Amino acid sequence: MTEQATLSATTPKPPKGLRYPWDVPPAEGEAIEVAPGVLWFRLPLPMKLDHVNVYALDEGDSWTVIDTGFASRRAKDIWQGLMAGPLGRKPISRVVVTHHHPDHIGLAGWLQTEHGAELVTTRTAWLTARMLTLDVQEVPVAESLSFYRKAGMAAELYDKRANERPFNFSDVVAPLPLGFTRIRQDDVIRMGGRDWDVHIGNGHAPEHATFWSRDDNLVIAGDQILPSISPNIGVYPTEPMADPIGEWLEACERFLPLAREDHLVLGGHKLPFTGLPTRLKQLIENHHSALRRLLAYIDTPKSASECFASLFKRNIGKAEYGLALVEAVAHLSHLYQAGEATRVLREADGAWVYQRKG
Numbered sequence: 001m002t003e004q005a006t007l008s009a010t011t012p013k014p015p016k017g018l019r020y021p022w023d024v025p026p027a028e029g030e031a032i033e034v035a036p037g038v039l040w041f042r043l044p045l046p047m048k049l050d051h052v053n054v055y056a057l058d059e060g061d062s063w064t065v066i067d068t069g070f071a072s073r074r075a076k077d078i079w080q081g082l083m084a085g086p087l088g089r090k091p092i093s094r095v096v097v098t099h100h101h102p103d104h105i106g107l108a109g110w111l112q113t114e115h116g117a118e119l120v121t122t123r124t125a126w127l128t129a130r131m132l133t134l135d136v137q138e139v140p141v142a143e144s145l146s147f148y149r150k151a152g153m154a155a156e157l158y159d160k161r162a163n164e165r166p167f168n169f170s171d172v173v174a175p176l177p178l179g180f181t182r183i184r185q186d187d188v189i190r191m192g193g194r195d196w197d198v199h200i201g202n203g204h205a206p207e208h209a210t211f212w213s214r215d216d217n218l219v220i221a222g223d224q225i226l227p228s229i230s231p232n233i234g235v236y237p238t239e240p241m242a243d244p245i246g247e248w249l250e251a252c253e254r255f256l257p258l259a260r261e262d263h264l265v266l267g268g269h270k271l272p273f274t275g276l277p278t279r280l281k282q283l284i285e286n287h288h289s290a291l292r293r294l295l296a297y298i299d300t301p302k303s304a305s306e307c308f309a310s311l312f313k314r315n316i317g318k319a320e321y322g323l324a325l326v327e328a329v330a331h332l333s334h335l336y337q338a339g340e341a342t343r344v345l346r347e348a349d350g351a352w353v354y355q356r357k358g
Contacts, residue, residue, distance in 0.1 A: 016261055018227055018275040025051070025271065029078055031086035034264065034272055035218055037192050039086055043069030043078060045103055048319050049229075052103040053268055055220065056086075057192025062093035064191045065117070066211075066220055067268060068107035071174040075107060096183075096191070097121040098222030099205035100129040102172045104268060109133075109174035119180040120189070122200065124207035126180045132169035133176055140166050147237035151329050152303025152351035157321065183209055194218070199255065203248020204231035212258060219265045219276065224251065227265070227273040230286055234326025235333055245287060245334040252284045287331075294331055295340060301353035303346070304328035 026032045031039040037058035042051045055066040069075045083089065095117045097105045105125070111117040119126070140162055148158055183189060187198040189211065196211040201224035211220040223231045233244045259276040266272050273279070290311055297310035307328050308316045316324045332354045335341040343354045 016275060017278050018273050020227070020271045020273050021264070022271060025053075029081045029085065031056075031082070034266065035216065038218065038266075040266065040272065041082060041086070043075050043103075045070060049269060051269065053266070053270075055266055056082075056092075057194075059093060059192065062091045063087055064094040064096060065092050065111070066096050066266075067098055067104040067222070068095060068111065070103055070106040070172040071110060072106075072172065076110065079107065079111075091115065092117045094118045094120060094191075096189075096209075096211075097125060097129075098210070098220070098224075098268065099208040100125040100132075101205055101223070102169060104222065105129050105176075106173045109176040112177055113175075119176075120183055121180060122184065122207040122209050123182050125205070125209070126176070126182075128206065129169070129173065130176045133173050134170075136168050136170055137166050140164075141237075144237045147240055148325075149350050150240075150345070150352045151325050152305035152349065152353075153325060154305060154321075155349075157318075188214075196220070199258065201225075201248070201251040201255070203233050203244045203251060206247075210255075217260065217262045217264050219263045221265050221267045223268040225255070225265060225276070225279060225283070226267045227270050227279060229270065230283060232323050232327055233287075233330050234323065235329040236326055241333070241337075243330075243334055243337055245291070245330050246337075249284060249287060252280050256280050256284075291331060291335060295335060295356050298332070298335075298341060298354050298356050301344070301346070301355045303349075303351040303353050304332055305351075307332065 022032060025042050026040055031041050034040045039056040041054050043054055045051055052069050054068060057064040092111055092115050095108050095111045097108050108119055112119050145162055148161060183198050185200040189196050189198060194213045194215040196213050199210050199212060201208040201210055204223050208222055208224050210222060210224050233248050235242050259280055261277060262274060263276040264272055264274055265276055293310050294307060297307060304325055308324055311328055311331060312324060336343050336354060341354045341356055343352045346353045
């Protein structure tokens with residue numbers, strides 16, 4: 001038996017399955033050190049998913065921050081407290097943003113302009129965020145209303161949305177000044193005394209950055225990989241024929257050979273965990289299972305809004321309706337674009353209805 005084989009046979013292997021090294025998250029304004037020089041904070045969100053995780057990596061004389069939370073007075077106050085407290089009054093020299101969603105990029109521009117930080121993210125994330133902050137709408141645009149109608153949005157909700165000011169990115173995202181540093185697939189970035197491989201995901205957000213440490217067992221996953229919830233994967237009016245389900249499954253399959261049982265995954269929500277191979281397999285199977293259920297359910301023509309029971313297996317409330325609708329569209333459109341379903345516009349309400357082929 002070779003020395004290598006002897007070592008692998010005698011060295012205890014980490015247990016399989018998801019494990020959570022911390023039972024509770026850090027309290028507001030406090031930090032938990034999850035690895036040497038790596039701090040975990042939480043910022044509040046005014047929604048059902050009521051928090052976002054952010055991380056700070058010690059650069060010696062400054063900090064690199066991963067993601068930022070919404071732009072709000074409360075969040076800024078929390079950040080000021082973090083800077084004076086757990087961050088030890090050292091400056092934030094760099095903000096790394098995993099993806100363009102407001103809870104992750106919301107205060108990046110503020111940290112740039114007020115604190116002189118460098119912004120690092122993917123090109124798609126920066127372009128999308130900057131475009132959306134500049135696109136202020138006082139009334140819903142025709143393309144959005146058409147999208148909702150074709151998704152089969154309930155009439156009372158459609159009428160409400162048609163007559164109210166829509167959500168604007170700039171409501172919760174600080175202005176982004178010109179200039180950022182781009183990262184891309186297969187880059188290596190130095191953060192917190194470690195070299196990190198950049199691997200790009202898709203599906204939840206286009207060109208979503210994840211970071212895999214070469215020097216220890218850390219993975220910074222953003223929302224691409226979450227432990228106890230599945231990232232929302234939706235189709236939106238901006239690209240109504242997108243296939244985020246296909247893109248997300250491709251990313252999960254590509255990440256699977258990289259994953260180790262001992263990887264400590266630092267996600268954008270919920271708790272850090274180990275057992276990454278198990279979680280990736282779960283996420284892949286969950287969506288394949290959802291697609292199988294959905295395909296069986298559309299034996300007769302159904303719109304996206306009529307598929308909630310099959311897809312989610314629970315009641316969908318008003319607070320979740322919008323996210324549920326775009327995710328139902330994504331799954332149905334994936335089946336349609338894969339050639340497993342047909343779709344036609346229903347005359348009665350102008351909604352796309354999908355039906356299993358054969």
